[in-house]
Amino acid sequence: MNQEASSAAATKRIKAVIVIILVVLAFGILNRYVDGKFISVSNFNVLITGSAIPTFVAWGLCFIFAAGITDFSIGAVLILSATVGGALGNKMGYPGLILGGILVGMVLLLINFQVYNITKIPSWIAGLGMTMIYEAVAAYYAKLRLAQGLQVVQLDPQLRALGHVPAVYFLLAAGLAVAYLLYNRTTAGLNVRAVGSNGTIAKMMGIHPVKALIIGGLIAGFFFGIAGVIKESYAGRVIAMTGLSSISTIFLPLAAVLLSQVLQKYINIIIAIPIATLFISSIFNLLTLLGVPSGTWQETILGVIVIVFGMIAQRKEKGVIK
């Protein structure tokens, strides 16, 4: 039986190596079509910078999903944390930008999780309601600013380092370490995963489900807050969205989480997330370089990627340990 298990593991490893080689080959071949613009240092910096926001969102989503919650308000949370972070940043510098963004992310997720706990309605329904509320708050603020003849929030160009190289490299490295430790190596992370997997058993094992879920929400809010800060720093301003359109902003991180769920058969899901985000960003980067119009075909491809990765992630591994 052990021999069979190790041979199955070896087959799995070989398959993984073949997939990696095929991906590298495909990127190499396509690189020739875009005159070597894809595989270059400057393009890699662009890719990393573009991947930073979805990576932090995906880490946050990882905690949300582990808690057994489906929350559509994340896009709106991102917009609000970026807006507030930007506004406070302009007044208080980097401390205002960072703390403002993170605090808004955490407070909004705390509100969301309290709404789920108190109302007991399915999280995706409550999440839709919260999305509309958060979108409306951001839109109201934007309208107020415009009425005063101002832009929504224009972050001081001196405060935008966190959205660019090299700061994003440091942020990603720190984010990876923190997410990994929180998810795999802390009682809080383990308790959130236990409650999300089976609340009754977790309760029986002495875990307080509501407390565990709220801590999970706060951790997710922390990552969404940082994503908001990077978003504000990268673009300088964030446009308010209405009519649930903020939901579309989480599609790329969602695809990354789904791909990471596939990859977690080989590596830890937290480590898989930046790899998945970079891979998906690379596809879009290549498509742009190949001249595929963004907004139409690229979004169609994103939709297909979400479905395909979702399907693969749902495929359970067969076999039990003997």
Add this chain to the structure above:
Amino acid sequence: MVQNESILQIENLNKSFGPTHANKNICFTLKRGEVRGLAGENGSGKSTLLSQIAGILCKDSGQMQKDGAAYDPKSPLEANEKKIAIVVQELGLVNTLPAGINIFLGRTDQFSRFGIVNMKKVYQAANEQLEKWGLPAIPYHRLAGEMNVETRKMIELARALSTDPDILILDEVTQALSHDNRLRLYEIIKTFKEQGKSIILITHDLEEMIEITDTISILRDGELIGTETSCEINSDILKTKMVGRKLDGEYYRADAEERYEDEVILEVKNLVSEDGLADISFEVHKGEILGFCGLSDSGIHAVGKAVYGLSKLQTGTVCLKQKNIRICNQTQALQNGMAYVPKDRDHEALMMAASIRENFSMPSLDALRGPLGYLSTRKLNRMAEDAKNLFNVKCTGIDQPMNGLSGGNKQKVNLGRWLLKDPDVLVVDCPTRGVDVGVKAYLYQCLKNAKEKGVAIVLITDELSEAIGMSDNIAVMKNGKIVKTIKRSSHFSEEAIIEVMI
């Protein structure tokens, strides 16, 4: 050694669920070093009583004292702190977390420094527990959800033992275990006793209960009707006391000869599967019960899945000879008169949140649907109502969700819904796991009736007495292979089978 000093005292304990009075004025004293069995039919209130002792449920009224001090746990963790631990009847692990973490879940702070859990220490501590109690090695880093029922049960046992309890509660643990692991558990019970610690256990294997306990308390309809000394009682008296009447008829088959028709219904040739089967071949005849038994890693449970088309086969064939059809998947199996009752009832067989009606009707929807695929509610209700009455399912009605039923009644639905279809081949994996003597006798009668009707039955079981009592032939497996097939006429004995198994 049983000491005179009492470790746990319960006085006038009451617990109700709506109109159901599950425990009525229970008075109970457990001594140090005592192994106490709890006997009673499904729904007699045994698990409710143990759940209150273990802090899973809160009592409505009454008093409990442990070591002379008031004891009223509000959670299992609080019970653990007072040195009482339980291994629950249903599987109680978090599937998405590693096995090692499951052993210490809720208590991982003891391995933390600056908020970071030291996994190495967790796994080391888990290993120490297994070594200390002689439990088989478990791959701690693997997710609990990837493990089979038995391994998961061993993890639960290790979890309970890791709290160093004075009182260990085992709620139908042995029936999830194969012979070798049962022996390990008996050793643990012996060691526990020697250390002056106490055990309360529920098992529906009454012979086993009499063998391993010092005393047995009998519950009926929520009331404790008496406590007997194990060495002064036999299983017949115990059954009568449990049920409140003498059980009529034979429990197992009375005949001593294999008896079935010549016609081969199911032919399995050279099965090699990814889940450990290594060249399995056998035939099942019309009206034959072919029993499968073996140790935990022998592969007996993989046989059921492979025959029903649920496993990926590397080589080999499963054929319905009569119809000349090769079974490649479960849909084909279902459409061609095969039925499969898996061991893991709650996770692999029943839809726990769905109603009794939905569970009864699910395999028969093709037969029930009308023109254009319309399913008449009237037809579904009538079918479920008839089945409920036929199989004597104790419930509030066919709309009751499955998760509200006792183990025995769940199993009646699980087996009954297949028997309604008059299958040609019935594959049953541990059909009496977690059911009481009354239901057990009833399920055996169902199998005997099916045999008489000519159904070819594959009976996979961890209980040797069940295999011996019901089978025409017994295939003994070891390391994924059938090492010996023994005929009923050879008067098979437990000793002879164990010798082959080991």
